[in-house]
Amino acid sequence: MRPARLSAVTALAAVTVLTAVTGCTEKSDAKDGDGAVAVTAKDDSCEVSTKEFPAGHVRLDIENKGSKVTEVYLLFPDDRIVTERENIGPGTKARLTAEVKAGDYAVTCRPGMKGDGFRRPVKATGGTPAKRSPEMDKAVAGYREYARRQADETLPKAKAFTDAVRAGDLDAAKKAYAASRIGWERTEPVAESFGDIDPKVDLREDGVADLKPGEKWTGWHRLEKSLWKEGKLGAEDKTLADTLDKDLAVWVQKVGTAEITPTSMANGAKELLDEVATGKVTGEEERYSHTDLVDFKANVEGAQTSYELLKPVAAKNDPALVTELDKQFAALNTLLDRYRPNTSSYDFTSYDKVTTAQRKDLSDAVNALAEPLSKLAAAVVK
Template sequence: MRPVRLSVVTAAAAVTALAAVTGCAEKGDAKGGHGAIAVTAKDDSCEVSAEEFPAGHVQLDIENKGSKVTEVYILFPDDRIVTERENIGPGTRASLTAEVKAGDYAIVCKPGMTGDGIRRQVKATGGTVAKRSPEMDEAVAEYRTYVQQQADETLPKVKVFTDAVRAGDIEAAKKAYADSRIGWERTEPVAESFGDIDPKVDLREDGVADLEPGQEWSGWHRLEKALWQDGKLGPEATAFADTLDKDLADWVKRVGTAEITPTSMANGAKELLDEVATGKVTGEEERYSHTDLVDFKANVEGAQKSYELLKPVAVKNDAALVAELDKQFAALNALLDKYRADKSTYVFTSYDKVAEPQRKELSDGVNALAEPLSKLAATVVK
């Protein structure tokens, strides 16, 4: 996960759907070209050129005029994350295209990519969203089944891990740790869309300062630290294991209620590559266990699943893009395979043993895939 998440507010669950896609950083009209809504992010403000706009296809032209790297979120009224655009550097611009149904939303800028962010309430009115094709409906249905399956299969793997923690068996817990995270990592954008679950189970230590008042750091990475850095398991670790079981059981129950559309699938695939670039390649995600390559592979698999399901639609609209994505997915998977002896297992080289030149090679492979993948969502709605 990324270091921090937005805090959760109490509100009625949204009944509207917003499927968004993020584009690559670009030069664009800062005032919002071609009818776009301009979002100007500064260190102390988040300005939007329109707080009310017609529902349908909406484009946000984002410009960071602040001095810090920023993120821009679109949120449902209950703070579920619809989509986000990360790592918008000072003086740079980015675009975000969304398919919006009528309803209330929030656009949030997060300077420094920490804290709760600066919110602007917006409303989409009237309008209609184009009916999906049968191929798109099929892709959504199959992806929903995949996400639920990954969640269902995670619980017993987590129980192997947490049972070892409760038994005080450090070596068994270490052995089960990475495997227990694979299903989560494959479908992380859907899990993160609920907003409140992700900080409970997947928060890294550097995000602790942004927890809600009174909320304790828990989850996988809290136990990772106990196992690899502290080297001991006691009553506190047992309590964290119990909490992890409970929070993930809640996730499994809620997965079926997630808003899933073709564009959110495509956007989620790109988000998974962003997860790799900002956490796995840097070694920050699994800083104690160094099992980053397991997460890396799971993120890529999740992105590829979304892509493969959308491919029948995408190939009709942009065959060249599909060819490039096929090429780059194959190249990145081949690169990852260099770090495991057996392709049938998830036993990868410990990431602290991967030298800087090899990390750079992995980063280049991620970037080569991320660029064409950022075009997938716009392609499927042509």
């Protein structure tokens, strides 16, 4: 997980105030000529080319004219995530394609990828749903089942971890830690879409400064620090284990209600590669346990599952893209296999043993896959 997530705010009720104090402005009342909604992200504003657009498939053409790396979200009024794009560098552009129903939404830009960002209210109008082929419906159903299965399989693995924590068994807890996170990492975009669960269970230490007054750092990474840095387990850790169990149980209950569309699957696959680029390759995600390659592999598996389910549709619309994605997924998986002696297990090399040059190779392979993967959503809705 990246350092901080959007905190819950009253989205549309505070539109007038937010517009006045954050610098969000509206450039015009129309889409661009090709039907896209233009989003211009700056250090002090988030400009949107229209406040209304037809429901169905909407494309956001994003340009970062600020001096900081930014990320852009399309949000439901309660801050659940419809879609997002991270790591948009200064002077660069990105494109997002999403399926939206009629209703109120907000576009948010977060310069520096920190804080609440700058918000702009938007509305999807009309009652025409996005058109889906039978292949698209099959892909959505397949992914929904995959997400449910990963959540269900995570609970017993997480309980093995938390039981060891409650027993004060350092060795057993360390052994169970990485395995307990695999299902979560495979489907993290689904968990993030709920807004409040992700920071409770997966917040890294560098995100603690962004917690609101009264909020506490909880979840896997807080326990990771106790196990590997502090080297001891106390009463507070046992309480943290109980809290983790409860929060993961809520996640499992909510998975079945997640908003899943072909475009959210495609964008989620790209988000998982962004997670690899910003947390796993750098070694920041598992800074104490150094189990980053386990998370890395799980992220890639989750992205590849989305892709494989959408592949029949994408192959009809953009066969060249499918050829490139097949090639890059194979290359990245082959590279990852160098760091585990048994390819049927998740016993990966400790990341602190991976050299700078090797990390560069991994980063290059991730980038080579991320670029064509960013085009998958558009290929699905052609």
